[in-house]
Amino acid sequence: MTWFAAPRGDRSADARGALVRILSANRSRTAGAGVYLSDRRLLTCAHVVNTVLGRRSLSPQDPGGITLDVSFPVLSATDVRSARLVAWIPPRSQQYGPVDDGALKWEGDLAVLELDEEPPPPVGSVRWLEMARGQEVRAWYGAGQPFSYADVRVAVYDDGIGYLDGQLSGAAVDDGYSGGPLWSMGDGAAVGLVMGRITAPDNGFSPQHTVRRSWGLGWQSVLVELRRAEAVPEPHLAGLWAGPSAVFAEDESVRDMMVGPLHTLLGDPVARTAHAAELAETLGLLAPTDGTAPSVEKLAHLLCGTERALPTLAESLAPKVVDDPRGRAELDRLLALGRLTGAARLLSIAEHRMLLGKLEHLTQGDPGLLHRAATAALPYLELPRSLQAPRLTQAEVPDVLGELETWYGDGSPVPDETPRLPALLRVVEYLAAATDGLVGQVLREWSNRVAARLGIHPSALRERRADAERWSRQAAPAGARILVELDHYAKDPPHHYRCSVWRLRPDGSAARTVDGPDRPRTGPEIARLIREVAGGAKDTGDGVALVAVSVPPEALDLPVDEWDGAGAGEYMPAPLGEDFHLVLRCxxxxxxxxxxxxxxxxxxxxxxxxxxxxxxxxxxxxxxxxxxxxxxxxxxxxxxxxxxxxxxxxxxxxxxxxxxxxxxxxxxxxxxxxxxxxxxxxxxxxxxxxxxxxxxxxxxxxxxxxxxxxxxxxxxDDAELPLPDELQLADPSEGTEHAI
Structure with missing residues (x-):
């Protein structure tokens, strides 16, 4: 038995459960192949769609919302279903023009189809990983016959394309294979799509011509195309592969550089066997039972190409290097190298599973909490696209977590030569600060463990935790309480209002804060008055002040929150709704x-x-x-x-x-x-x-x-907050020091 092989007999060990047959217009033959993604979505090549329609194979013209006939080889051959074209990424040359007939290479060439309903088991999605040189991959003819498999090797991976060489024995990749998944048998995952084949010219075969060479689009390139075209919503990709869309050309170099730290950390074959066996079990891969250890090179290959393998290994190594400065430095080096790969990710499998569950639970109770915490925790960064909506659903949480994982540093100072606190951990600290009870405690303990595994200095985490707690106190409605009453008399100028202002003391007594004649004021004048009153309330906590404005019925749409209270010498505007909880009452x-x-x-x-x-x-x-x-x-x-x-x-x-x-x-x-x-x-x-x-x-x-x-x-309209005519005013002599 070899190390880190996919278990046999498991559906994840074979892609045929996701293989799709694209039928010709009259259903008489196989036009090509495709692959089931998730949630009724199928992926194939645009040129397969063109073939069904009888058009030129590499025509870029969008055929619109057409419907194709498809079937799943793992189901009955007579079970034909309709799939509607929902996204078209046309074939294009590298110059972004049309592709000439006879071209050997092109870009784009993808189509997304949608079924009317979910297919039944055993149809299911597959795991996806990046394509890399040296992978042994398998493709199937669209009809999925067991004998139709073609085994090839990724001889070269260059500029998003994998060139696939096959042996002279066995089937060759040919017509009817395009759009199907390329299954890496060693990784137990799909790594790309079959796109085309390279054949000898029509004017005769020569020994110098290419034999059984085809090419496919690596999954990392497919993902870039889909995201660029917004062809598949992110929730459909969650759980398939959550790696970044960038394509790293340094994969082989990174793999080679990992060998050194691994030799230092796991040079002992016994220790390497123990850690590798634990890692294989967590990843759902096989490990020999004869006591043999995987080579360091084999382990490095796994860490570079398998999602979350590196942080999962680091999770078991971290306790061993707590008192070993050299070991800690080598583990930090290994984690830093992992950031150059698309598969490493920030969190281990266990860390990710636990945090995802907590975030989904919190989002169900408060759809805006994650957005607010991230906005406060990362004030100088543009939030990830998935977090820009102020209200999230549980289905959107995996994608949000996946994007936050890619933000490795929050930019704040840390003790010399220690790793920066990842932005994700800072967001988690803010979530914990905003969450009471056991969930908040669990989030902090999770943050402690991840920070220790990453080698983050405890003082850095304590500082961010203190920031989060200050934010939580400020966000709570525990500041000053200001009551305002507005009115407008018929003789008053337009957009001018009579204004009375009271400040509530902690004991519930009220101090009227406006002296002088009752005169009509403009909105900005009233806003400056409210700011002065709130600024003078020094005995009511440090939270955001609540300003409750009582208005007549006809003034309920009055934009009081937009009134600018900035003084003449202030540089920035100061609308009331920005600094206060500005609410209305009637x-x-x-x-x-x-x-x-x-x-x-x-x-x-x-x-x-x-x-x-x-x-x-x-x-x-x-x-x-x-x-x-x-x-x-x-x-x-x-x-x-x-x-x-x-x-x-x-x-x-x-x-x-x-x-x-x-x-x-x-x-x-x-x-x-x-x-x-x-x-x-x-x-x-x-x-x-x-x-x-x-x-x-x-x-x-x-x-x-x-x-x-x-x-x-x-x-x-807080029932516990008095109204202006219900106020029990304090002795005027007690409130004169607060008068404006």
Whole structure:
């Protein structure tokens, strides 16, 4: 038995469970092959589609949303299914022009098909790895007959293409093989697609001509093409291969450079056998039982070409080198070399499995948490594409984790000659700081173990943990509480408002902070006044201040959060919604209902248990009122959408019936216009909604030219927060030091 071979009899030891037969137009013959990816998606060559349509093989013209007949050789031959073309990556020359007839090499040439429904077992996806020189690979004719296999060797891998040489005995790669998977028997994974063959010219064969040479596109190149064309959404690729899209030409050099550190760390054959056997078991590969050790070169080959093999090995080696400076240095060198490969990744199999489970659990409870933590943890970096959406689903988490793994350093200083803290660990620390109880503790313990395995200095991790805890305290609604009342008299100038401001002390008493004549003020004047009051509140914690603005019903769409409170000498603008939890209240409406106060208290107390209700253009005023009286009697959170006029009526109904939390988008002029409410992250822990809205506002203010950006308005009528006419004012002499 050889080391690190795929188990026989297992579906992962053979690609035929994923092999697809592409049928000709009349179903009479095999036009080519394909491979099942996942989630109803199939992959084949564009020139196979052209063959089915009777067009020139390398025609670049997009055929549109055509439907092809396909079948799976592992199922019945009569089980023919329809697959619709959903992505077209045309054949192209290296100059990005059309491919001439008779060309021996081209780029692109991929097509993605989608089935109407999932195929049944034993059809299934395969594991993918990068193509590399020296791999022994197998291809099958599209019809999948057992005798149709063709064994070839990747003789050269150059510029994304693998040139495949076959022996004179056995089948040769020929027509009908294109688009099928190239299966590496040693790695137990698919490494590319069959693309074409190189044959002797038509005018006669010479001994100098190529015999049985074909070529295929390496998986790393396929992945680049798919991502560049956005042909397959990332969730479809999650679990197949999560490596970076870059193609590293130094693979062989990296493999050679790994030999030295491995000799130092595992020069003893007994130790090498023990660690290699543990690694093989974790990877699901075979290991001999006769006590023989794999060569260091064989081990290096595995580490360079098998996903997560290197960090998984390092996980078992790290405890052995804790008190061995030379061993630790060699392990650090080995991990650094792994960053030059596409397969190593940052986390071991066990580390990845554990973190993925926790992130999916957290995302289910709060779809915006991972986005907020990453934004705070990596303030100077553009977030990965997969994290730019403020609200994630569980299905998107694997791809987010895969991208964060590629960010190896967070840029902050570390003790001399120690590795930088990976950005992923910093994000995990922020997640832990924002998560109470056992889950937060588990995340910190996970971070401790990974940091120790990577050789990160404990002080670096402690510093990032302290940053996360400070952020968590700031994000909590534990800052000053400022109450504002706005009103507008008929004789006042347009866009001017009478303003009263109170600051609540920790003991619940209130200090009125505005002296002088009651005069109409502009929005910026009021914003500067609020900033001064909040800045003078030094006895109410260091969290983000809550500014609750009571407005008349006709002013609920007033953009108070956008009012700029920057002084004349300040360099940067300072809109109120950027620095404060700016929320609205409208007590006049609730007083129009005899049960308004009781409704508010009941709904507010049930806010943690009740879900949210969406009221949009399909819902009338009476319908909404009926729901709030019956099936949603305890609902505390309503999301309102629709035209400005219709939306305004729905908001009034909510407030009159004591709904304490109402969220809408002022930018949405009509249904479907502007960003959806999902962009304002309404879900997640209800008490964190003001902070989530503040995050959205910060992004909007930074992109002021984007007319389609969300402009969230939030009514937050805390039943425990007094209203202006309910305030028990302190002795004026006690509050004069805070007066403005």
């Amino acid at each position: 007590p006049r409406l609730r007083r129009r209902s005899p049960t308004g106060a009781a409704d508010l208290e009941r709904r507010w107390n049930a806010r943690q248990q009740s879900g949210s209700l969406l009221a949009d253009h399909r819902m009338g005023d009476r319908t909404l009122a009926g729901l709030l009286k019956t099936t949603h009697r305890d609902t505390a959170r309503v999301l309102v959408d629709g035209t400005a006029q219709h939306r305004g009526r729905l908001v009034l109904v909510c407030l009159a019936m004591g709904v304490p939390i109402v969220l809408w988008n002022r930018a949405g002029l009509a249904p479907g216009e502007g960003p959806p409410l999902d962009a304002i992250v309404p879900e997640g822990p209800v008490d964190g909604l003001p902070e989530r809205v503040r995050y959205v506002r910060v992004r909007v203010y930074a992109d002021a030219d984007n007319a389609a950006a969300a402009r969230p308005a939030l009514v937050w």
